[in-house]
Amino acid sequence: MPTVDMPAGEMSHEEQRRQVADAARRYRESAKAREQVEARAAQGVPFPDTPQELAARAERILSRGGVPTTAVVDRIHAEPLDLPQTHERIIGLSNDLQAANFLPRGARAARTVARISLRRDGRELPLGTGFLVSPRLLMTNHHVLPDADFAATCFAEFDAQIGIDNSPDDIVRFEFAPAELFLAHEPLDFALVALAPADDAVPPGEIFGWNRLSVRTGKLVLGELVNVIGHPSGRLKEIALRDNKLVTRLDDFLHYRTDTEPGNSGSPVFNDQWEVVALHHLGVPETDASGRPLRKDGTAWQQGDGEDTLSWVANEGVRVSSVLRHLASLRPTPAQRALLTAMGPESGLGGPPPHEAAATVGDLQPAGLAVAERTAATGLRARGGAFGGERHLVFLHGRSQQGKNPEALRREWAAGLNKGLTHAGLPTLDPADAWFPYYGDQLANLIGGEESVxxxxxxxxxxxxxxxxxxxxxxxxxxxxxxxxxxxxxxxxxxxxxxxxxxxxxxxxxxWTIDTVFRDVAKYLSEPRVRDGVLDTVAATLPDRGELVFVTHSLGTVVGMDLLSRLPSGIERVALVTVGSPLGMDAVNRGLLAGGPHRPKDVHSWVNAWCPADAVAIGCPLRDRRWGGIDQPEVVNGKDRAHNIAEYLGHATVAGPIGRALH
Structure with a gap:
């Protein structure tokens, strides 16, 4: 039985039968779990999922700014709630209330979706849908592109849609480049294939954007609505907006109910934050006790009957996390690995190959053995126009960040800050709006990565x-x-x-943690080449004019104080935030470039947060009058996370001043 948007004959009848039969079997076997979900929903439970899934979902919504902060504050404080009820309330708000940017963000996501067509005998036949998951990689179903040779006969069309003035947009065509990368897996029904750049060498993702896939949990819970964008039956792009409800979550698949037309093979399935949660691959037909598909009139469906006669009960999508885990298990070539790494840090595909893992900077080595120097990663600039363009949020990290992805680190900082901003009743922010100077690799190279007793x-x-x-x-x-x-x-x-x-x-x-922090601080303060190398690296990713909201942590508070003594003349004023700082120790502040406790001239406000259980901040609060007036909130961080940056930023007393300084 062919899928809705697959021309007859393009996919083997055996694979057709197997895919549909497997989907129907999974749907039948999950009937008991689905009945339990429906029973809880009938009792008024809006999201009948586990407490762990609800907690992960609420945390992700808050950290990503997926719901208006003021609405969260108003709603969760309106009445006493236990923790699961609070999570349900947050998820409910994200489903009921959408920010004004919901539709523009959806339009942006839609541009990443393409129609896939086949060239055959002088004709062009639409096959299905695909979507960009990196600047050059497109994901679709295995049953749409079953192998590299077949993919070489196909092409992708972007902007195959009706524009805002109800006239067709200009379609932009890209050729596939399966010789560079083609990875597919029939059981999970996915194919990942490279696209050739445009004539001017610009990859399609730089034109249309791309979806950053995440292997993490918390993207969707039972009872939530999803959105599907695709080219059903090869038509111009269509959107099924919030018309599908998640009813079953299996290990590798999701089932979602819908009244819309089945099909859309290879389409992305989005949550309301426009994160891809699944790869749509087919509709699930109603079956009899023998597993035979049924028509709408209740009789057995026969080969040759039109698909419009089938009784569809659900749609099935492949979980993105399952696809990513499978990709992570492969051993691609170095060139293919570079293409996969471009999918972003949350994909989990950016690490070194397994046989190289033991040699990365940051792994423990025998005493006195220096770690081999690696090419240093660079910092991240904020996107243009953030906070009006004249005010800049800068995160400056501490030690032990070598070998890590700066983008992943920036997201971690932003997630912690967004949690604190929510507690403070202030708007959250996008990680891309923050500058993130990165000196982790450079510091490791400069100090030699030496480990000792x-x-x-x-x-x-x-x-x-x-x-x-x-x-x-x-x-x-x-x-x-x-x-x-x-x-x-x-x-x-x-x-x-x-x-x-x-x-x-x-x-x-x-x-060990205390020892290594003090070692790196000592080397930074004692060795001019280390200090100069770190400062030069950080300065390369700093704004050169406007106002700074400068958030620093651990060794970064020491580096930050040195930077403040050599700021560009275009920086007018600084709102300084130091957390987990050793600046209160005489051995540290005496070694600063400016020498001893002092108030940098451009700092107009300063928040210094400290945790009594954080040994690095043992000199806090800062009591010397030469520091000037400082707001010094004492916080209580989670067990075994006393020095953790996300813990510090998650407090309203820390995040609140940052949020107010930005707006």
């Missing part, structure tokens, strides 16, 4: 390291002398070991 002085910066560790221990109440079980060690090392153990026992950080 905790509590032993580093090869360089020994004096500063010892001062940091002993000052931290003194500030946390360690007496001048005391017993030690390590009598055989050199007395200086013994003293440092004791100090490290003392600090760790009185904080929520382990000895």
């Amino acid at each position: 905790a509590g032993t002085p580093p090869a360089e910066g020994t004096e500063v390291y010892e001062q940091l560790l002993l000052e931290a221990a003194t500030r946390s109440g360690m007496p001048d002398d005391g017993p030690s079980a390590e009598e055989g060690l050199d007395s200086a090392v013994r003293k440092l070991r004791r100090a490290l153990g003392w600090v760790a026992a009185r904080s929520d950080l382990d000895e």
Whole structure:
């Protein structure tokens, strides 16, 4: 039985039969779970999913700004609610209320969708739909493009649609390049194929945009509505807007009910935040006890009957997370890996191949063994016009970020900040609106990636390291002398070991974390080539005019203070935020470029947040009057996350001043 938008004969009858039969079988086998969902829905449960799924969904909605913040604050404080009810309320708001940008964002997503057609005997036959998932990669169904040779006879058409003035838009055609990349999997019914760039070497994603797929959970829960954009039966682009409700979630597939025409093979299935949650692959027909498809009149469907006579009960889509997990299990060539990495950090496809994983910077090495230098990643600029174009949000990270993807780090910071902004009743922001200077790889290259035994002085910066560790221990109440079980060690090392153990026992950080933070701070302060290399790297991704809202963390607070002493003349004023900072320790502030506690001249407001369990911030609050007036909120971070940036930014007392400074 052919699918709605698949010309007869283009797909093997065996695969046709198998795909439809498998979908119908999955639908029958999930009947009990579906009945339980429907029973809970009949009892008034709007989203009859598990508490874990509801929590993940609510967290993702808040972190992505998927619901107006003021509405969340008003609705969740209107009456006492337990945690699952709060999550349901947030998800409900995201379904009931849409920001004014809902339709424009949908129009933007629609531009990534293309019609796939076949050249045969001088004719052009529409096959199905595909959508961009990177600047050059398009995803569709295996039953649309079953192999690379077949894909080479096909092409993709973008903007095959009716424009805003009800006249057809100009269609833009791109050729497939399966020789560069073609990956397909029949059981999951997906195909991923490269597109050739345009004549001017511009990839299609730079013209039409592309969808950033995510392997993470929290994109959809049972009872939510989805949106499907495609070319059913090869027609011009159509949108089934919020006309499909998720009724079943299987390990690899989703079932969603709809009154719309089945088909749209290869179409993206979106949630209300226009994230792709599934790859649509076929309609699910009603079947009898023997598994035979039924007509609308209840009789058995026969080969040759039109598909319009079938009784359709649901649509089935392949979960994007399942597709991504399968892709991650493959061993592509280096050239193919580069194309896959361009799908973005949340796809989970940006890491090194398995045999290279042990050699990445940041993995533990034997003592004294330097890690091989790697090509340093670069920082990220904010998109143009963010916050009016004259005010700039800058995130400056701390240590131990080598080998990480700057875009993923920026999203982590933004997610934490958006959580705090929501608690503060302020608008959330898009990660792309923040500048993210990245010096993680450069720092690792400069200091050599050396690992050694905790509590032993580093090869360089020994004096500063010892001062940091002993000052931290003194500030946390360690007496001048005391017993030690390590009598055989050199007395200086013994003293440092004791100090490290003392600090760790009185904080929520382990000895290794405290030791490595202090080592990197000491090397930065002691070695001019390290300091200059880091500052030059950060300065390359900083705005050169306007106002800064400068949010810094850990070692980044030290780097940030040095940067503030050499800002471009076009920077007029700075709202400074420091979190988890060691600036209160004399061994640190004495080593700043400006020397000692001081108030940078362009800083008009300063928030310094600290957690008592964070050993790195042991010198906080900052008490020296030379720092000037500072708002210093004390926060309580989660267990084992005392120094975590997302924990810090998730507090309203930290995020609130940032949000108010931006608007």
